[in-house]
Amino acid sequence: MPGHTERLTGGPALNTPYVETLSVVLLFATLACAVVRPWGWPEAVVAVPAAVVAVAAGAISLPDAAAEAEHLAPVVGFLAAILVLAQLCDDEGLFRACGAWMARAARRRPRSLLAYVFAAASSITAVLSLDATVVLLTPVVFATAARLGARPLPHVYACTHLSNTASLLLPVSNLTNLLAFAASGLSFTRFAALMALPWLVAIAVEYAVFRRFFALDLAAGFRAPADDPEPVAVPVFALVTVVCTLAGFIATSALGIEPAWAAAAGAAVLAVRALARRRTTPVALVRAAAVPFLAFVLALGILVRAVVDSGLGDALDPLVPEGTGLPALLGLAFLAAVLANLINNLPAVLVLLPLTAPLGPGAVLAVLLGANIGPNLTYAGSLATLLWRRIMHAHDTEVDLGKFTRLGLLTVPATLLLSVVALWISLSVLGG
Structure with missing residues (x-):
């Protein structure tokens, strides 16, 4: 019947405008609860029932929902493995050693601490993913700044900005990267080669803006400890193990194997060692995998698929620039950035990839630039930023909305513009 959709259950058909409205309401309710987390609930508490309602109401069929979950399964599996790997690295003392290195290196030069934080955060984000930078490095940076008597804000703000911006380099650096990697058709090394220059440019722009924006904080309140920090x-x-895991990512890509297996192998090696030494427990390993968050990612993917199938994809299609020249790449990146700040960067990537994948890997990578850099403009742009805010509150440090937004306005447009130009140069030199 025109204007109606049939539900999988064979029940009465629902009016298409009703289905469209319901799918949008469910998605925004899920995102709002992820931002607010009422009563401290995990994100999945709302997301999973919302996905069930979307299927039951006919916003997405059960086979389509199952297909979306199957499509996201390797991504979710990788996320679980890398979260466990990062936590085990923290248990082994890797992040404490990083903090000690920064403290020793910046002992006599207060302004240099920011550079060391940038180096550490960029490296950790690229290899162990943005969650490791937000969850594990940010507390270390707080402690390092306190030890040196430095004001913490420039350095902890660097953690949240670089958890997004510095996640451009490798397919494993961000959940959005894994989705883009799968859609791009690129190998692991090809992806990294094309994104290396945009990654370096984006970090350099962020650093230049931070030095100027936090000039007073960087110059004030510093006192060198009388003794060198204990090594x-x-x-x-x-x-x-981390280095071998990174090599495993390259090997699995060459063999056509999902990178989740390499991450799982690295996590398993450290887990066996930690269990044998009684430094962890099976329950702690399961907790480190953040199962509720994994369920949230799957449910969110289903809800986004429902919204796209209900008409969002058709609405966005005319906004997607044609071609892969510099103007088109800029248009795609800024479109992704805007959408990321409206509905969060993970849904934005899920929405835009089906529209841009046919245009080639250059278009997919431009979307990734917008989705990863753009969230530095608002709190809601990235789940990592929301998590960072909770860590700030745990350290009795309030995040100033005005300062956060001003910093975002200074960094995001310039970083996005220059990184897209860098991507265009990489595509011109290396080929897409």
Whole structure:
């Protein structure tokens, strides 16, 4: 019957405008609860029932929902493995050693601490994903700044900005990267080669703006400790495991195997060692995998698919620039940035990838630039930023909305513009 959709259950058909409205309401309610987290509930408490309602009401059929979950399964599996790997690295003392290195290196030069934080946050984000930077490095940076008597704001703000901006380099650096990687058809090394220049440019622009924006904080309130910080032993086994895991990402990509297996292998090696030494427990490993958050990602994917199928994809299609020249790449990146700040960057990528994948890997990577850099403009742009705010509150530090927004306005447009130009240069030199 025209204007109606049939539900999988064979029940009465629902009016299409009703289905469209319901799917949008469910998505925004899920995102709002992820931002607010009423009563401290996990994101999945609202997301999973919302996905069930979307299927039951006919906003998405059960086979389509199952297909979307199957499509996201390797991404979710990788996320679980990398979260466990990062937590085990923290248990081994890798982040404490990083903090000790920063404290020793910046002992006599207060302004240099920001550079060391940038180096540490960029490296950790690229290799262990943005969650490791937000959850594990931010507390270390707080402690390092306190030890040196430095004002913490420039350095902890760097953690949240770089958890987004510095996640451009590798397919494994961000959940959005894994989705884009799967849609791009690129190999692991090809992806990294094309994104290396945009990654470096984006970090350099962020650093230049931070130095100027936080000039007073960087110059004030610093006192060098009388004694050198005590050296902290580098956890060689954990470091070697991370390096081998990174090599495993490259090998699995060459063999056409999902990177989740390499991440799982690295996590398993450290988990066996930690269990044997009684440094962790099976319950702690399951907790580190953040199962409720994994369920949230799956449910969110289903809800986004319902919204796209209900008409959002058709509405956005005319806004997608044609071609892959510099103007088109800029248009795609800024479109992704705007959408990320409206509905969060993960849904934005899920919405835009089906529209841009046919245009080639250059278009997909431009979307990724917008989705990863754009969220630095608002709190709701990235789940990592929301998590960072909770860590700030746990350290009795309030996030000034005005300062956060001003910093975003200074960094995001310039970083996005120059990184897209850098991507265009990489595509011109290396080929898309």
